[in-house]
Amino acid sequence: MQLPLFPLEIYVLPGGISKLRIFEPRYTRLVKLAMAASEGFGVCMKDGDTLCHFGTRVIITDFEQLPDGLLGITVKGVEKFLINKHWKEEDGLRFGDVTPMSNWTPAEIKFVDRDISNSLKALFEEYPEHAAQYPIPDYNDMTWVCQRWLELLPLETNQKQWFMSRSDHRAALSFLHNVIDEQLNKDL
Incomplete structure (x- = not known):
């Protein structure tokens, strides 16, 4: 599966919800791609300048115009993935060839x-x-x-x-x- 990737400092896992501010043109493009396809996009962390191996596929559940005029989106984590390879397009937007990983099975609290x-x-x-x-x-x-x-x-x-x-x-x-x-x- 190929996904547009959003490298962030935050950590989103399946079921996790996060609000993001979109202000760079490449990420406006990412939002458009995610809205046009049912797969959503990938949120992954960076270690310095290096993209980490694991990320989470997220879907956009809500959006709004923020007080400063920027686009705000709410995302929800769907599944973890392993990044097999990644590349950067001309506008700086990253894409990855990813392999979905099994989510953790729900477990009743003891x-x-x-x-x-x-x-x-x-x-x-x-x-x-x-x-x-x-x-x-x-x-x-x-x-x-x-x-x-x-x-x-x-x-x-x-x-x-x-x-x-x-x-x-x-x-x-x-x-x-x-x-x-x-x-x-x-x-x-």
Whole structure:
């Protein structure tokens, strides 16, 4: 599959929602291409000037004119992908030949994992502007909870790429237990 690529500093995983400002002509073209095709486009991270290996195919779910006159779009993550090769066209827009990867299977929350879900819920309550992006949060799906945490945490690019390469949520869950359990113990 070929997709136009949008290299960003943000991390979007399947089910993730993000708002983007479009101001460069090449990305206006990307939006037009994404609206004309059902595939959407790819969001991928950069490590310095190098495009990372993994990204997420997103679709545009909403758009608006921002107060500064620029185009604002809301995107939702659909599936992860591996970039096999990529190239840049004359206007600077990147394209990639990508292979879709399986999404993490939804997983019912276990009793031992409730603190991770409850901490995300508390964070969303503290920051309602972020929670507003998720009108129907799924705090009972550990995969959904892990993906939202990974999007929010200030991790290094290589760490985020490593989690993206995993076939399920278990590595992320183990990592989150270390981070959140440690924080909860400090708060006691």
